[in-house]
Amino acid sequence: MNDNDVGGGSDGALTRAEHLLDVHRPREALRAVAAELARDPQNVTALGLAARAELDLKEPRRARELATRAAAAQPHAEYPLRLLALSLHALGRFTDACEAAQAAVANAPNVWQTHYTLAYVSAGTPGMDSVAREAARRAVELAPLEAETHAVMGQVAVEQGDQTTAENALREALRLNPNLAMARNDLGRLHLLRKDHFGAAGHFAHAAADDVRMDVAQHNIDAALAMAVGRVVFWVCVAVFILGRFAVKDESDGAVGFGYAMLAVLVALVIWQAVLIVPAARGGLGTYLRMLPHRDRLMTATVGLLVLGMTALMVMCVVPPDSRLWPLMVGVPAVLGSRLLLELRARELQKAEGG
Structure with a gap:
């Protein structure tokens, strides 16, 4: 969302602050507006820049205070109300955020940013599906060449499970602005709905690279990879439970056959994951995966144990039945250990998501 319309009357310091915000230097922007706010605490332009x-x-609490002051000083302006809506949304006060955004729309019904903000804060809010969809539609209608309007339509559609509309809108947003992190992140969420975890992680990696401030994209990469690893662990456990227990019965004539059947399942799992991960790894996900041992040691250990376990189980499948106990004793604990570490990583992600 490009909030460059901060109102007229800006002196040199305020203009500089706006430029600093455009290049993602908010601390310097705050210092630039501090003198103006000290001189005139009700300067709406300065309050808006400080809130941004x-x-x-x-710091949504401080942003809310500044936006509230700006809205009180200029009650018929839409921009302070948009900032207030975004601040309340960041604080988790979704109903209040929707009310502030609706007030902004009432003040400026022909400004696309007001409808964009209403769609953004109402997306996923219980009971606001129709409001979000209509606001997104109106934003696109007013500004069809703005990537952000299509992106918010895609976000609303993802929240409502409308995958066709979501993909069309997000693809159009990325056609207009290939570096729009918001659209790339929501395209990743769409791939998660389709159970394409590596494809989703690839889009999240692109989003994180396009906007380093987008913490949610980084979190989503971790979550998508955890889901992908969890899926492999699940199927390995199923294979061991169904086929493995017969493959270690050396007195059984079918032990060799069960061993090869289990090997086929494990090899199929490896091929399946390779087919999914290679296209994603060619993009932004490849860089992330190369950094994984330095960035996320718990997930690295999880993957390491899973690889060890699958390797041991494959060895078990090809050795004679009377020699399969030792590989099994390595493989099963390794797979179960990876499952335990994965659970710990999932709890870390849940804690991070909860703030």
Whole structure:
């Protein structure tokens, strides 16, 4: 969302602050507006710039206070109300955020940014599906060449499970602006709905690279990879439970056959994951995966144990039945250990998501 319409009357310091915000330097922007706010605490332009800076700094409480002051000083303006809506949304006060955004729309019904903000804050809010869809539609209608309007339509559609509309809108947003992190992140969420975890992680990696401030994209990469690893662990456990227990019965004539059947399942799992991960790894996900041992040691250990377990189980499948116990004793604990570490990683992600 490009909030460059901060109102007239800006002196040199305020103009500089706006430029600093455009290049993602919010702390310097705050310093630039401090003198103006000290001189005139009700300067709506300065309050708006300061609120934007606080939002960029992940300080929604301060942003809300500044936006509230700006809205009180200029009650018929739409911009302070948009900032207030975004601040309330960041605080988790979704109903209040929707009310502020609706007030902004009432003040400026022909400004696309007001409808964009209403769609953004109402997406996923219980009971606001029709409001979100109509706001997104109106934003696109007013500004069809703005990538952000199509992106918010895609976001609303993802929240409502409308995958066709979501993909069309997000693809159009990325056609207009290939570096729009918001659209790329929501395209990743769409791939998650389709159970394409590696494809989703690839889009999240692109989003994180396009906007380093987008913490949610980084979190989503971790979550998508955890889901992908969890899927492999699940199927390995199923294979061991169904086929493995027969493959270790050396007195059984079918032990060799069960061993090869289990080997076929494990090899199929490896091929399946390779087919999914190679296209994603050619993009932004490849860089992330190369950094994984330095960035996420718990997930690295999880993958390492899973690889060890699958390798041991494959060895078990090809050795004579009377020699299969030792590979099994390595493989099963390794797979179960990877499952335990994966659960710990999932709890970390849940804690991070909860703030």
